[in-house]
Amino acid sequence: NAGVMQNPRHLVRRRGQEARLRCSPMKGHSHVYWYRQLPEEGLKFMVYLQKENIIDESGMPKERFSAEFPKEGPSILRIQQVVRGDSAAYFCASSPGQILPTGELFFGEGSRLTVL
Amino acid sequence: GIQVEQSPPDLILQEGANSTLRCNFSDSVNNLQWFHQNPWGQLINLFYIPSGTKQNGRLSATTVATERYSLLYISSSQTTDSGVYFCAVELRGSYIPTFGRGTSLIVHP
Numbered sequence: 005n006a007g008v009m010q011n012p013r014h015l016v017r018r019r020g021q022e023a024r025l026r027c028s029p030m031k032g033h034s035h036v037y038w039y040r041q042l043p044e045e046g047l048k049f050m051v052y053l054q055k056e057n058i059i060d061e062s063g064m065p066k067e068r069f070s071a072e073f074p075k076e077g078p079s080i081l082r083i084q085q086v087v088r089g090d091s092a093a094y095f096c097a098s099s100p101g102q103i104l105p106t107g108e109l110f111f112g113e114g115s116r117l118t119v120l
Numbered sequence: 121g122i123q124v125e126q127s128p129p130d131l132i133l134q135e136g137a138n139s140t141l142r143c144n145f146s147d148s149v150n151n152l153q154w155f156h157q158n159p160w161g162q163l164i165n166l167f168y169i170p171s172g173t174k175q176n177g178r179l180s181a182t183t184v185a186t187e188r189y190s191l192l193y194i195s196s197s198q199t200t201d202s203g204v205y206f207c208a209v210e211l212r213g214s215y216i217p218t219f220g221r222g223t224s225l226i227v228h229p
Contacts, residue, residue: 107151
Protein backbone atom coordinates (compact mmCIF):
# COMPACT_ATOMS: atom_id res chain seq x y z
CA ASN A 5 0.00 0.00 0.00
CA ALA A 6 2.13 2.83 -1.33
CA GLY A 7 2.14 6.11 0.53
CA VAL A 8 2.09 9.58 -0.94
CA MET A 9 4.74 9.82 -3.63
CA GLN A 10 6.45 13.08 -4.46
CA ASN A 11 9.04 13.80 -7.09
CA PRO A 12 11.55 15.07 -7.60
CA ARG A 13 12.95 14.87 -4.08
CA HIS A 14 15.44 17.61 -4.87
CA LEU A 15 15.29 20.21 -7.60
CA VAL A 16 17.76 22.96 -8.43
CA ARG A 17 16.70 25.81 -10.65
CA ARG A 18 18.23 29.11 -11.71
CA ARG A 19 16.29 32.32 -11.26
CA GLY A 20 13.71 32.72 -14.00
CA GLN A 21 13.30 29.01 -14.73
CA GLU A 22 10.21 26.91 -14.07
CA ALA A 23 9.80 24.29 -11.37
CA ARG A 24 7.29 21.46 -11.57
CA LEU A 25 6.61 19.34 -8.53
CA ARG A 26 4.53 16.19 -8.73
CA CYS A 27 2.46 14.37 -6.15
CA SER A 28 0.62 11.07 -6.37
CA PRO A 29 -1.78 10.63 -3.45
CA MET A 30 -2.32 7.42 -1.56
CA LYS A 31 -4.47 4.91 -3.36
CA GLY A 32 -8.12 5.75 -2.92
CA HIS A 33 -7.48 9.32 -1.73
CA SER A 34 -9.03 12.07 -3.79
CA HIS A 35 -8.06 15.08 -1.62
CA VAL A 36 -4.65 16.65 -2.08
CA TYR A 37 -3.03 19.47 -0.13
CA TRP A 38 0.20 21.35 -0.84
CA TYR A 39 2.18 22.98 1.96
CA ARG A 40 5.41 24.98 1.90
CA GLN A 41 8.04 24.88 4.63
CA LEU A 42 10.76 27.49 4.85
CA PRO A 43 13.90 26.64 6.85
CA GLU A 44 13.30 26.59 10.62
CA GLU A 45 9.57 27.27 10.15
CA GLY A 46 6.30 25.39 10.23
CA LEU A 47 4.20 24.28 7.31
CA LYS A 48 2.15 26.91 5.50
CA PHE A 49 -0.95 25.88 3.57
CA MET A 50 -0.89 26.68 -0.13
CA VAL A 51 -3.72 24.90 -1.96
CA TYR A 52 -6.32 22.16 -1.55
CA LEU A 53 -7.51 20.20 -4.59
CA GLN A 54 -9.86 17.40 -5.42
CA LYS A 55 -9.83 15.58 -8.73
CA GLU A 56 -10.08 18.22 -11.50
CA ASN A 57 -11.02 20.97 -9.03
CA ILE A 58 -9.20 23.59 -6.98
CA ILE A 59 -11.17 23.84 -3.76
CA ASP A 60 -9.13 26.42 -1.86
CA GLU A 61 -6.06 28.28 -3.11
CA SER A 62 -6.07 31.01 -0.49
CA GLY A 63 -2.50 30.23 0.60
CA MET A 64 -0.95 30.27 -2.84
CA PRO A 65 0.66 33.43 -4.26
CA LYS A 66 -1.49 34.84 -7.06
CA GLU A 67 1.40 35.23 -9.44
CA ARG A 68 3.76 32.58 -10.80
CA PHE A 69 2.20 29.71 -8.81
CA SER A 70 -0.42 27.30 -10.10
CA ALA A 71 -1.67 23.86 -9.17
CA GLU A 72 -3.71 21.17 -10.81
CA PHE A 73 -5.00 17.68 -10.06
CA PRO A 74 -6.16 16.16 -13.34
CA LYS A 75 -8.55 13.26 -13.69
CA GLU A 76 -5.62 11.02 -14.59
CA GLY A 77 -2.15 11.41 -13.22
CA PRO A 78 -0.51 13.19 -10.30
CA SER A 79 -1.19 16.60 -8.84
CA ILE A 80 1.29 19.20 -10.07
CA LEU A 81 2.49 22.36 -8.38
CA ARG A 82 4.04 24.68 -10.91
CA ILE A 83 6.21 27.68 -10.13
CA GLN A 84 7.09 29.91 -13.02
CA GLN A 85 10.02 32.34 -13.15
CA VAL A 86 11.40 31.14 -9.84
CA VAL A 87 13.12 33.55 -7.46
CA ARG A 88 15.47 32.84 -4.57
CA GLY A 89 12.62 33.29 -2.09
CA ASP A 90 10.89 30.24 -3.58
CA SER A 91 13.63 28.01 -2.15
CA ALA A 92 11.82 25.77 0.32
CA ALA A 93 10.54 22.28 0.96
CA TYR A 94 7.18 21.65 -0.69
CA PHE A 95 5.10 18.94 0.92
CA CYS A 96 2.09 17.21 -0.50
CA ALA A 97 -0.48 15.44 1.65
CA SER A 98 -3.53 13.41 0.79
CA SER A 99 -6.64 12.70 2.82
CA PRO A 100 -9.25 9.96 2.52
CA GLY A 101 -12.95 10.67 2.18
CA GLN A 102 -15.53 10.13 -0.56
CA ILE A 103 -16.77 13.69 -0.98
CA LEU A 104 -15.39 15.56 2.01
CA PRO A 105 -11.92 14.90 3.43
CA THR A 106 -11.76 13.14 6.78
CA GLY A 107 -9.13 15.64 7.87
CA GLU A 108 -6.45 13.04 8.46
CA LEU A 109 -3.39 13.98 6.42
CA PHE A 110 -0.75 11.62 5.07
CA PHE A 111 2.40 13.34 3.83
CA GLY A 112 4.90 12.59 1.13
CA GLU A 113 8.62 13.03 1.73
CA GLY A 114 8.65 16.48 0.20
CA SER A 115 10.38 18.16 -2.71
CA ARG A 116 13.24 20.46 -1.84
CA LEU A 117 13.60 23.33 -4.27
CA THR A 118 16.80 25.33 -4.38
CA VAL A 119 16.91 28.44 -6.54
CA LEU A 120 20.38 29.64 -7.46
CA GLY B 121 -8.14 32.42 10.85
CA ILE B 122 -7.46 29.94 13.58
CA GLN B 123 -4.43 30.49 15.82
CA VAL B 124 -2.36 27.47 16.80
CA GLU B 125 0.25 27.87 19.50
CA GLN B 126 2.69 25.21 20.55
CA SER B 127 4.84 25.16 23.64
CA PRO B 128 7.58 24.98 24.53
CA PRO B 129 9.27 26.08 21.29
CA ASP B 130 12.44 24.20 22.19
CA LEU B 131 13.14 21.31 24.53
CA ILE B 132 16.35 19.51 25.42
CA LEU B 133 16.16 16.22 27.29
CA GLN B 134 18.45 13.53 28.56
CA GLU B 135 17.64 10.06 27.28
CA GLY B 136 15.08 8.41 29.52
CA ALA B 137 13.33 11.60 30.58
CA ASN B 138 9.61 12.27 30.11
CA SER B 139 8.10 15.34 28.50
CA THR B 140 4.80 17.02 27.71
CA LEU B 141 4.22 19.13 24.62
CA ARG B 142 1.23 21.41 24.37
CA CYS B 143 -0.92 22.68 21.51
CA ASN B 144 -3.44 25.47 22.14
CA PHE B 145 -5.94 26.56 19.52
CA SER B 146 -8.21 29.54 19.34
CA ASP B 147 -11.47 28.12 18.00
CA SER B 148 -13.62 25.02 17.75
CA VAL B 149 -12.04 22.35 15.61
CA ASN B 150 -13.12 19.28 13.69
CA ASN B 151 -9.81 17.52 13.70
CA LEU B 152 -6.38 17.57 15.30
CA GLN B 153 -3.26 15.68 14.38
CA TRP B 154 0.21 15.36 15.86
CA PHE B 155 3.23 14.85 13.58
CA HIS B 156 6.90 14.20 14.13
CA GLN B 157 9.29 15.68 11.59
CA ASN B 158 12.50 13.71 11.90
CA PRO B 159 15.97 15.16 11.24
CA TRP B 160 15.71 14.00 7.62
CA GLY B 161 12.60 16.09 7.11
CA GLN B 162 10.03 13.31 6.92
CA LEU B 163 6.63 14.01 8.46
CA ILE B 164 5.38 11.04 10.41
CA ASN B 165 1.80 10.72 11.64
CA LEU B 166 1.66 10.21 15.37
CA PHE B 167 -1.97 10.71 16.32
CA TYR B 168 -5.23 11.70 14.73
CA ILE B 169 -7.06 12.85 17.83
CA PRO B 170 -9.97 15.30 17.58
CA SER B 171 -10.88 14.44 21.17
CA GLY B 172 -10.09 11.97 23.91
CA THR B 173 -6.92 10.06 24.66
CA LYS B 174 -4.84 7.68 22.57
CA GLN B 175 -1.67 5.77 23.28
CA ASN B 176 0.93 4.23 21.02
CA GLY B 177 3.90 2.73 22.81
CA ARG B 178 5.83 5.41 24.66
CA LEU B 179 3.70 8.16 23.17
CA SER B 180 0.24 9.24 24.16
CA ALA B 181 -1.96 12.21 23.36
CA THR B 182 -4.98 13.86 24.90
CA THR B 183 -7.24 16.45 23.29
CA VAL B 184 -9.74 18.45 25.34
CA ALA B 185 -11.68 20.11 22.55
CA THR B 186 -13.97 22.09 24.88
CA GLU B 187 -10.92 23.74 26.47
CA ARG B 188 -9.08 24.08 23.15
CA TYR B 189 -5.86 22.27 23.82
CA SER B 190 -4.07 19.03 23.15
CA LEU B 191 -1.11 17.43 24.92
CA LEU B 192 1.49 15.02 23.59
CA TYR B 193 3.32 12.92 26.17
CA ILE B 194 6.65 11.31 25.46
CA SER B 195 7.86 8.87 28.08
CA SER B 196 11.33 7.36 28.44
CA SER B 197 12.60 9.51 25.58
CA GLN B 198 15.15 8.13 23.13
CA THR B 199 17.59 9.88 20.81
CA THR B 200 15.41 8.82 17.89
CA ASP B 201 12.64 11.02 19.31
CA SER B 202 14.66 14.08 18.31
CA GLY B 203 13.09 16.33 15.72
CA VAL B 204 10.21 18.77 15.51
CA TYR B 205 6.72 17.97 16.75
CA PHE B 206 3.83 19.71 15.02
CA CYS B 207 0.16 19.83 15.78
CA ALA B 208 -2.27 20.61 12.97
CA VAL B 209 -5.85 21.63 13.60
CA GLU B 210 -8.80 21.97 11.26
CA LEU B 211 -11.29 24.70 12.01
CA ARG B 212 -14.85 23.47 12.03
CA GLY B 213 -16.13 23.63 8.45
CA SER B 214 -12.86 24.72 6.85
CA TYR B 215 -11.23 21.46 5.65
CA ILE B 216 -7.82 23.17 5.78
CA PRO B 217 -5.50 21.92 8.55
CA THR B 218 -3.43 24.72 10.06
CA PHE B 219 -0.05 23.94 11.59
CA GLY B 220 1.54 25.34 14.69
CA ARG B 221 5.18 26.45 14.64
CA GLY B 222 6.28 23.24 16.30
CA THR B 223 8.33 22.15 19.29
CA SER B 224 11.94 21.34 18.51
CA LEU B 225 13.10 18.41 20.66
CA ILE B 226 16.68 17.27 21.14
CA VAL B 227 17.31 14.11 23.14
CA HIS B 228 20.89 13.60 24.27
CA PRO B 229 22.31 10.13 24.96
